[in-house]
Amino acid sequence: MNSANDNMLFPGSTETNLYLKNNIVWKNNGTDGMIYILFAELAIVALLYIALYMFLQRRIGNPIRSKEIQALIKMKQVELRELQKQNVDRQVLMMKQKEIMPLFSESMKIQFKPMLIILPVFLAIFYLVLPQIFPPNLTFSIFSISLSYQWTFILLTFAGVTIANVAFSVRDNKRLRAQTAAKNEIQV
Secondary structure (H helix, E strand, C coil): CCCHHHHCCCCCCCCCCEEEECCEEEECCCCCCHHHHHHHHHHHHHHHHHHHHHHHHHHHCCHHHHHHHHHHHHHHHHHHHHHHHCCCCHHHHHHHHHHHHHHHHHHHHHHHCCHHHHHHHHHHHHHHHHHHHCCCCCEEEECCEEEEHHHHHHHHHHHHHHHHHHHHHHHHHHHHHHHHHHHHHHHC
16 A cells, blocks of 8 residues: 555645655656656556466467357357258257357356456456556556556557457467368368
């Protein structure tokens, strides 16, 4: 927790954006070089979180298995639609649909299991770590929009996780296609 002196304005100062934190004067107007150092620190914390997020997501969840299940679901749904067009008995349709439901369940478990660990880690960083590192009213100007360090952290992590997920998804799709092609060659 921050001590009372960490958040005090300097006595007699006309600047409302000067803070004492770890015996360093922080000027929060974006004109001095310290704001760039703080942004770099925030970016490093965000990158560390993104790396941990991706590691846990890949370790706990199995994205390749999830893609395989989604392909299976898609295939079974196509079969189900064909059976519906052929006016097959309702019992047969229900049996085919019962085959799909466990696949949906398994896919959801794979996708959401990592969140049980990732979300508490994010909240711990956001509420416990960041307030200890950064001055309380620190803001950054991004594209002429003034954002608090908390919103900047959220923006950086969201953008980083999105980019990392897309990159890993593309890689996984290439691997899955290569595995499928190898299986097809073996069967032929």
